[in-house]
Amino acid sequence: GYAAGLYAGSQTTSAAIGVATDQISRLGLPADQAKAYADAIPIAYAVSYIFGTIGSAILLAQVGPKMIGVDLAKACAEYEVEMGGVKGRDAGVFSAYRNVDVRAYRVDAAVLTGKPVAELFPGLRIFIERVRRGDRIFDADAATVLAPGDIVAISGPRPILVEQIESIVAEVDDRDLLDIPVEQADIFVRSRKYSGHTLSELADEPVTRGIYLRKIMRNLIEIPVLPETEVLRGDILTVQGSRTHVDALVKAVGFADRPVEATDLMVVAAGIVIGGLVGAISVPVAGIPLGLSTSGGALLAGLLLGYVRTIHPTFGSIPGPALWLLNTLGLNVFIAVVGLNAAPGFVAGLQQVGISLFLWGAVATAIPLLFAILLGHFVFKFHPAILFGICAGVRTTTAA
Numbered sequence: 001g002y003a004a005g006l007y008a009g010s011q012t013t014s015a016a017i018g019v020a021t022d023q024i025s026r027l028g029l030p031a032d033q034a035k036a037y038a039d040a041i042p043i044a045y046a047v048s049y050i051f052g053t054i055g056s057a058i059l060l061a062q063v064g065p066k067m068i069g070v071d072l073a074k075a076c077a078e079y080e081v082e083m084g085g086v087k088g089r090d091a092g093v094f095s096a097y098r099n100v101d102v103r104a105y106r107v108d109a110a111v112l113t114g115k116p117v118a119e120l121f122p123g124l125r126i127f128i129e130r131v132r133r134g135d136r137i138f139d140a141d142a143a144t145v146l147a148p149g150d151i152v153a154i155s156g157p158r159p160i161l162v163e164q165i166e167s168i169v170a171e172v173d174d175r176d177l178l179d180i181p182v183e184q185a186d187i188f189v190r191s192r193k194y195s196g197h198t199l200s201e202l203a204d205e206p207v208t209r210g211i212y213l214r215k216i217m218r219n220l221i222e223i224p225v226l227p228e229t230e231v232l233r234g235d236i237l238t239v240q241g242s243r244t245h246v247d248a249l250v251k252a253v254g255f256a257d258r259p260v261e262a263t264d265l266m267v268v269a270a271g272i273v274i275g276g277l278v279g280a281i282s283v284p285v286a287g288i289p290l291g292l293s294t295s296g297g298a299l300l301a302g303l304l305l306g307y308v309r310t311i312h313p314t315f316g317s318i319p320g321p322a323l324w325l326l327n328t329l330g331l332n333v334f335i336a337v338v339g340l341n342a343a344p345g346f347v348a349g350l351q352q353v354g355i356s357l358f359l360w361g362a363v364a365t366a367i368p369l370l371f372a373i374l375l376g377h378f379v380f381k382f383h384p385a386i387l388f389g390i391c392a393g394v395r396t397t398t399a400a
Contacts (some may be wrong), residue, residue: 001020001036001037001038001040001041001043001044002040002041002044002353002357003018003044004017004020004024004041004044005017005020005040005041005042005043005045005046005048006043006045006048006357006360006361006364007020008020008041008044008045008048008049008359009044009045009046009047009049009050009052010046010048010049010051010052010361010362010364010365011364011365011368011395011396012049012052012053012056012334012395012396013234013396014045015295015296015299017041017042017045018293018295018296019292019293019295019296020041021038021041022293022294022296023289023291023293024037024038024041024296025038026080026282026289026291027289042251043353044353044357044361047357047358047361048357048360048361048362048364048365050358051358051361051362051365052361055265055362055365055366056392056395057364058367059369059370060369060388060391060392060395063370064369064370064373064388064391065388067370067373067374068373068374068377068378068384070384072384072385072388075383075384075385076384076385078387079383079384079385080385081320093119097158098158099157099158099159099364100155100156100157100158100212100240101155101156101158101161102129102153102154102155102178102180102182103153103154103161103165103171103178104151104152104153104154104171104172104173104174104177104178105151105152105154105165105166105169105170105171105172105257106149106151106169106170106172107146107147107148107149107150107151107152107169108148108149108170109168109169110148111168112146112169113145113146113147113148113150114145114146115145116142116143116144116145117140117141117142117144117145117146118142118143118144122163124156124160124164125156125157125160125203125212125295126154126155126156126157126160126161126165127154127155127156127210128140128144128146128152128153128154128209129152129153129154129155129180129210129242130142130152130153130177130180131146131150131151131152131153132150132151132152132174132176132177132263133149133150134273137176137177139244140152141208142209148259148268151172151174152169153174153177153178153180154178155210155212155241155242156320159292162222175322176230180242180243181241181242181243181244181255182238182241182243183241183242183243183246183374184214184238184239184242185238185239185246185250185256185257185258186217186236186237186238186256186257187236187237187239187246187253187254187255187256187257188234188235188236188254188256188257188312188313188314189231189232189233189234189235189237189253189254190233190253190254190255191233191238191252191253191254192233193252194231194252194253195231195232195233196230196231196232197230198227198228198229198231198232199213199225199226199227199229199231200227200228201226202221202231207248207249207252207253207261208249209245209248210241210242210244210245211239211240211241211245211246211249212239212241213225213237213238213239214238214239214240215237215238216229216231216235216236216237216238217235217238218232218234218235218236219234219311220310220311231241234311234312236257236313237253242273244349255314257313257314259319259320260317260318260319261319262317262319263317263318263319263322263337264315264317264318267305267315267316268316268318270398271298271301271302271305271316272298272301274297274301275294275297275298275299275300275301275302276294276297276298277297278292278294278297278300278301279291279293279294279296279297279298279300280293280294280297362388368395369395372390372391372394373387373388373391376390376391
């Protein structure tokens with residue numbers, strides 16, 4: 001029991017408590033002995049968890065960087081710039097520059113009137129979104145024909161609007177015309193019709209009118225956005241455009257993974273039940289029953305469903321606040337209940353084991369982290385920002 005609690009606390013892996021407790025109950029021990037083992041788990045956990053959390057943060061933030069001779073704050077700032085971030089920006093501060101913009105222009109040039117807007121600006125990825133004609137504002141489509149005096153809302157890459165469009169038409173301020181609902185959405189591609197087509201081919205399709213592609217994810221990996229890049233079923237396209245155009249693309253291509261306000265309880269319940277049933281299965285090895293336990297089975301089901309959802313996000317939606325509540329409140333309540341049940345034996349058990357339990361917990365916390373830092377830096381050559389993020393993640397220590 002002390003060994004299991006020492007592991008769970010020193011590695012800050014609270015889920016190990018439930019797995020160890022369940023396994024002890026399956027050993028077929030006398031009731032008193034099984035209870036003593038089970039009560040020892042939270043005692044060792046409580047003692048070793050203190051350094052497991054605080055010590056991990058100190059080792060990763062202070063000791064580790066000095067051990068490999070890096071300035072972690074500086075290295076992280078440099079890596080952020082390399083990955084496209086902006087140096088010197090605080091949280092919540094972002095660039096005012098917009099690569100894709102929407103602006104209003106007055107149409108006086110004869111070159112823009114008398115023919116469908118689909119034939120205007122050939123070769124340029126810009127679109128006429130709305131038109132004000134007199135006192136009337138209406139949405140434009142590919143067949144819309146402009147008339148002299150119209151005021152149009154044109155979307156497109158900012159450099160093209162500034163350098164090429166403003167030389168033809170004059171920009172004006174029209175708040176009502178530019179009041180266009182715009183969204184950025186992740187679209188999961190399911191259509192066989194568009195699968196296998198390159199981006200240059202899809203750019204000519206009517207469903208991509210007014211759509212600006214931000215990135216493509218394939219099997220959790222971002223792939224380059226190039227004219228000859230093929231779009232395949234299962235890809236996740238991050239696009240930007242007016243809500244009308246995005247909805248049209250979603251209808252034609254697949255499924256939009258938009259933020260939700262309701263939890264998919266059927267998937268959650270099925271995952272818990274199936275995971276629990278799988279975890280209840282145990283296989284005797286040398287007389288010792290080995291199994292995942294019901295909590296371990298539920299954990300495995302959650303991992304599998306989470307992975308499947310990342311590559312097929314059409315089910316299992318859980319709002320962010322609800323997910324936070326489940327993670328925080330559920331785990332804390334579980335640990336509190338375990339502690340309450342073990343409270344009668346806490347003082348006696350701590351007196352019996354002594355300070356050695358805390359010291360061994362500190363050793364169990366420090367050695368894996370220090371070894372991982374040295375291995376990642378000298379063998380795998382990870383960037384310090386990635387290396388220390390990995391170490392904090394595998395230790396499941398948010399404080400670090």
